[in-house]
Amino acid sequence: MKRLAILGAGESGLGAAMLAGQKGYAVFVSDSGQISATRKAEMERLDISFEEGKHSEEKILNADLIIKSPGISPKTELVAKASLAGIPIIDELxxxxxxxxxxxxxxxxxxxxxxxxxxxxxxxxxxxxxxxxxxxxxxxxxxxxxxxxxxxxxxxxxxxxxxxxxxxxxxxxxxxxxxxxxxxxxxxxxxxxxxxxxxxxxxxxxxxxxxxxxxxxxxxxxxxxxxxxxxxxxxxxxxxxxxxxxxxxxxxxxxxxxxxxxxxxxxxxxxxxxxxxxxxxxxxxxxxxxxxxxxxxxxxxxFKNAPHRMELIREVNGVKFINDSKGTNVEATVYALASYENPLIWIAGGVDKGNDYSVLSSLAGEKVKSLICLGKDNEKLKKAFTSIISDIRETRDIAEAVAWGHELGEPGDVVLLSPACASFDLFKNYEDRGTQFRVAVEKLKPKAIA
Structure with missing residues (x-):
């Protein structure tokens, strides 16, 4: 019986373990973090061996084949050792x-x-x-x-x-x-x-x-x-x-x-x-x-697009609130800014991945009337647009960012969450960021008409 070690017990890891078990492999799943209770129960039900909080090298390096989570770098010590040992290392796909x-x-x-x-x-x-x-x-x-x-x-x-x-x-x-x-x-x-x-x-x-x-x-x-x-x-x-x-x-x-x-x-x-x-x-x-x-x-x-990608959440007092939380790099945000002719209140920021914000300068200068920086460290973002956008403010609270958008917005404006950055400083992931944006927008109360 071929021995298969799976590194990572996420969606792809568990799926690979289930299929491998059906195909007659002796399966061992190893996750350096904590495995969810639901996934552990499923592996126990299927009699799949697993561990959490560590990687047992003697078991993993005894495998005939390794399937690793895509997020694990091939340069990690354990994966490098497996490679040097001649063990094939592949992806779930x-x-x-x-x-x-x-x-x-x-x-x-x-x-x-x-x-x-x-x-x-x-x-x-x-x-x-x-x-x-x-x-x-x-x-x-x-x-x-x-x-x-x-x-x-x-x-x-x-x-x-x-x-x-x-x-x-x-x-x-x-x-x-x-x-x-x-x-x-x-x-x-x-x-x-x-x-x-x-x-x-x-x-x-x-x-x-x-x-x-x-x-x-x-x-x-x-x-x-x-x-x-x-x-x-x-x-x-x-x-x-x-x-x-x-x-x-x-x-x-x-x-x-x-x-x-x-x-x-x-x-x-x-x-x-x-x-x-x-x-x-x-x-x-x-x-x-x-x-x-x-x-x-x-x-x-x-067709309806995926959540968090140019997603219209709501229109309040003629102002549209757009969730583009999946826009985690500069080029994605270029596409988002270019999609609107309306004046923009742009919510951006997060974990900078070595971004070159200069590619956004022309669009931002033309379309953005306010920039709301949402992140723990906004200095690079602010510095890039200080001479281009007259109104720049910052917060670590997405509800406050949405409230400012509501306050600043006039009929025809668009409040656009398109961060151009990863989400991990304030949020679990881009989905969490987008979900919190949606919740905050849904809580807004229309302005009283004078």
Missing amino acids: EFAFGYTKGKVIAITGTNGKTTTTLLTYHLLKEAGLDVGLAGNVGKSWAAQLLEGDHAWWVIECSSFQIDGFVDFRPSVAILCNITPDHLDRYEYKIDQYIDSKFGIFKNMTSADQAILFAEDALTKEGLKANTIHASKLWISAWGAQQAGAWTDGDTLTYDVSGKSVQVPVDTLSIKGKHNLLNALCAGSAALIAGVTDVDLMLGFRT
């Missing part, structure tokens, strides 16, 4: 891939990948295709395979997950874009981060389809050092492509799989220039999978 007969649409990118993943899944599902959703969004792929397979799987892949791929091969792979992010994981070398993203294509053949953004500078850099054997489709906001999809701002045009389809932009339920690119990517993948032009348009009309 790599493990699950070995037990599916379905075709995979894999989606990565620094920004837009969650929206593109959810939209692609929605388009296929609404068109009646047999499709599942997994990866960096939704439930563990491995756990879902215990319940059954699908003809198609739409999988969101982070760079950390891609780093654990060995045989994972999508039929369709989308690279939305590349901008600097998570560089602390890649020795602060952008080339390493680019190579990680391009790893999604490494096992593809000429029978497969790769979808890339024609105007993305770092994608072009990646093509110089990485060979893609799949057929390439290009999406563009600038002009027509020989094979792919593009937009002129009024219409989405697809020339994909022998199909020529046009979709009016005003039929999309999601707004903003960045979402046009997401729709070009998702629509291209859907057409490849066999979705018809009619079902494509119907799917675009009925």
Whole structure:
């Protein structure tokens, strides 16, 4: 019996343990932190061995295979020892891939990948295709395979997950874009981060389809050092492509799989220039999978985006409150600011990841009338915009930030939470930050009309 050690008892770790147990592995789950009571009860029910609060090296280094949580760096001492010992170390997605007969649409990118993943899944599902959703969004792929397979799987892949791929091969792979992010994981070398993203294509053949953004500078850099054997489709906001999809701002045009389809932009339920690119990517993948032009348009009309991503919470006294808590890097916030013509009251801040705020200067100067800094250390953020935005204030209380937005807002304004930073100084994660924003907005009472 093969011995399998799983590092991390989160969603993906537990799912991998459950699938591995069914497939006859001797499974041992190890988590350096505390495991939730629900997950411990599930492992006890399934007779899966586990430990918490430590990693027992003698057990882990005795394994034939290790599946590690994507969040664990390959440079940690235990993982490095396992690697030197010649033990294969993979990701849950790599493990699950070995037990599916379905075709995979894999989606990565620094920004837009969650929206593109959810939209692609929605388009296929609404068109009646047999499709599942997994990866960096939704439930563990491995756990879902215990319940059954699908003809198609739409999988969101982070760079950390891609780093654990060995045989994972999508039929369709989308690279939305590349901008600097998570560089602390890649020795602060952008080339390493680019190579990680391009790893999604490494096992593809000429029978497969790769979808890339024609105007993305770092994608072009990646093509110089990485060979893609799949057929390439290009999406563009600038002009027509020989094979792919593009937009002129009024219409989405697809020339994909022998199909020529046009979709009016005003039929999309999601707004903003960045979402046009997401729709070009998702629509291209859907057409490849066999979705018809009619079902494509119907799917675009009925799609609802994920929480915490350009999410309208409420309108109070003519002021819209938008939750973009998932905007955890500068480029995501560029897209958010660019999506509105209205005057903005911008709530930003958190854990700075080496941000270059200069790319926001032009948009902020043009659109932002007030900046509310929400974080423990706001000095870098304030310094970047002091000469650009006349009204800058700071707080560690999200309810106070929302109250200020309500106070400052005039009819037609937008109060936008788009932090451009990670959330871990004041919140558990971006979901917690977005949820607290929503609660605070929902508690607002309309101003009395004079």
